[in-house]
Amino acid sequence: MLGRLNHVAIAVPDLVRASEVYRAMLGAQVSAPQAEPAHGVTVVFVELPNTKIELLQPLGENSPIKAFLEKNPAGGIHHVCYEVADILAARDHLKAQGARVLGDGNPKTGAHGNPVLFLHPKDFCGTLVELEQS
Numbered sequence: 001m002l003g004r005l006n007h008v009a010i011a012v013p014d015l016v017r018a019s020e021v022y023r024a025m026l027g028a029q030v031s032a033p034q035a036e037p038a039h040g041v042t043v044v045f046v047e048l049p050n051t052k053i054e055l056l057q058p059l060g061e062n063s064p065i066k067a068f069l070e071k072n073p074a075g076g077i078h079h080v081c082y083e084v085a086d087i088l089a090a091r092d093h094l095k096a097q098g099a100r101v102l103g104d105g106n107p108k109t110g111a112h113g114n115p116v117l118f119l120h121p122k123d124f125c126g127t128l129v130e131l132e133q134s
Contacts, residue, residue: 028048030044
């Protein structure tokens with residue numbers, strides 16, 4: 001069911017500073033900031049030859065990563081995103097196996113314009129998992 005690793009997301013308290021660390025220290029190509037109000041974050045993508053790193057900063061007081069950064073003030077790995085061919089089939093299969101889909105269970109449009117879902121970290125070895133339809 002799983003396709004390739006789409007990205008690893010890192011929550012950061014300062015998106016400009018984090019972008020500069022990747023750009024200046026690691027020589028990475030970093031995208032322009034992109035506000036994602038439906039997800040409560042502003043993101044940039046660090047392009048790698050085989051995947052991406054997504055840097056996330058809270059957008060607004062109701063951001064789902066605000067509490068994460070309160071517990072981890074320096075930031076840290078927030079989630080991993082895997083590609084799936086059919087997000088609804090993947091959701092239905094996972095729910096039948098007992099996995100919990102976060103939110104209302106319906107896909108939302110992600111930062112790449114594709115449908116995404118998030119899966120409860122307690123069901124996946126303590127890791128928040130995002131599925132993105134490829």
